[in-house]
Amino acid sequence: MPSNDIPHVHVKLFGLFRLDTGLHELDAQARRVKDLYPVLLREARAGNPATTITRADIDGCVVLVNGKQSKKSTKLSEGDTVYLMSPVCGG
């Protein structure tokens, strides 16, 4: 159970990741971008059990936090918006 001091962020998804899973956006708690990845993988598999998306695919995503290019190690703050785009779509 995430604790309350972990930032709440809004995640929007793009690229084949979104088309394969039907997952457009979700709210999550994470201290860094990479902490979102297990959540995304879980939600992706829940959205489409047959998805071939792997952790490595998510690792390769292009990341924007509040419109700025970011890395998986980027720290998140309360209320941030995170854009994640699957790599084949413009890595």
Next chain:
Amino acid sequence: MATSYSGYMGKVLELDLTTRTAKEYPWTDEDRRLYIGGKIMAAKILDGMLTGHEDALSAENPVVISTGPLTGTGAPCSSRFNISALSPQTGIVASSNCGGTFGYHLKKAGLDALVIRGACETRSWISIENGEVEFHDAEADGVWGLRVTPAQERIEELLVQKWGARRAFGQLVIGPAGENLVLYAGVTSDERAAGRTGLGAVLGFKNVKGIAVFGNHEITVADPVRNAAWNKRFFKTLREHPLTGKQMPRMGTPGLVSPMQMRGMLATRNFSAGRFDAFDKVSGETLAEEANVANRGCVSCPIRCSRTVELDGQLVKGPELETLGLLSANIENDDLNVVLRLNHALNELGMDTISCAGTLAWAMEANERGLWECGLSFGSAQELEGIIEDIAYRRGIGADLADGSKRLARKYGGEEFAIQSKGLELSAYEPRRAVGMGLGYAVSNRGGCHLNGGYLVIMEGLGLFCDPQTPKAKADMTMMFQDLMEATAAAGQCLFSTYVFFPSMLITRPRGLVTTVVNKAAPHVGWALRAINKFPRAVHMHMPILPHTRSFEYATGMKMKMGDFMRSGERGYTLERYISQRFGISAKDDTLPKRLTDTPQDPADPTTKVPLDELKQTYYEARGWTPDGRPKVSTLQKLKIV
């Protein structure tokens, strides 16, 4: 003039519209070796006809419609054909490439190319059956005045009546925009368009509404067994590649809207910004989820990039990335349905979506600045369908808009935000976040074109991520990609087939070690690219990243290693420039509007503008041109142009 090479039909037909006569145009095997086909072949033919005094909208402007040796041989993505002539937008040699079935059927009719001279005295359409030409009265036949799809349907109806049966044939037509000499009118074959550079107006001036081709000649290949086996492998490579096997089939070119937004290169509000807040309402993902009902592809194409959408109960062609970006973000329209409607209207009226959308964006800004009170404004796209119709028929403000942004800016002011180069409006990639693409737009032979400009965005953020702001190595990369794409197009293949140039791993693992090394190293290998560009014999071999050369050899029987292929591309590129010099083109014309070269996209980051002067000089050096942008005599001799 028969040929010893397979793949070619061995005949080029010269058609004089004024006298309504046809004869064979002399084209030798030596010409085929040097100029391959398609746009390079067309450039060589135009080189012998243009003196520098011709006007695009005149009977003296020759039109060359040419195929490549791979067209119809079963090679993947090989349905392309090319149209070259003087462009009414740029006033210099232009080429426009098209899918559809016309190229294939031109070869079935026994022809590699058509050379069209003069002008018809009356409104006409032309049919060519197994090389025999017949002129038809386009007005009496009810073809003149029709939009693109009804015109194609009417021509088919007339031919079926004549034949007494349905047959497979190819045709190209112009729409009302071409008839009314809109400077950016296109030419359409099936649902594909040779959209750019206004060649529809050139045919319209010549009173040619359409050309239909039919024949039952056999297209032979030199080594059928190896050709079939290699093409099977080539198809497999395309199907397994992440761009051509996944990305393009799922989203088509619109799939690039989101990555362009992420990279800050989605042209927004007439290129004053690189991101559009409402981009997801018009993204490739949204198009795929909400509007796309089917994919379509050209003959012998495994990619099937074309979108089909439903509009008013009809299935119609969906927008390409350029159209989607320029009719949404660039005019601040977030209504996908409006984009679909405008795209369909432009296609049916026979107009280049890029130039029309770029002109509308200029007009919106000019209106808001009080330079030209035309009533158009950003964010108000609903009324544009009527405006587009007015452009096609040159009514009201449409008469001005039909001349494009360069001429409008000369008339009303606002040249610094007329987003064009040499008179051709830029595509949807904002080059201040991809400076190599900025160079490409400026030096491109046909004006502000992303493809003829080398498409460096694929290295600068839409595939790889080599520092998009550095000018380092960009000139040499631009030359290399321009030449490779020039040769690919000349062979008759779609440029999307060159995506296999990028190993899958580089695309799917953008943070992998190899990709990271490539991204970091690329700006430092300009010297190596320069050496390869200068001495392409160094790559006198077939390379796995370029399967095209083996397809070429097995189809034609002509030796064509990677180095030969690059040199052919260089020859074509330089030849077009050499011809355009006669019309006064030099470094002064390789420009971008000041907005892109003088104003940083991000005011806090001075690197977010295109350092064009520096890039141009390196580019001219790489090409063996003078600092004034003219091919040196030694370069022309090396390429056997003179």
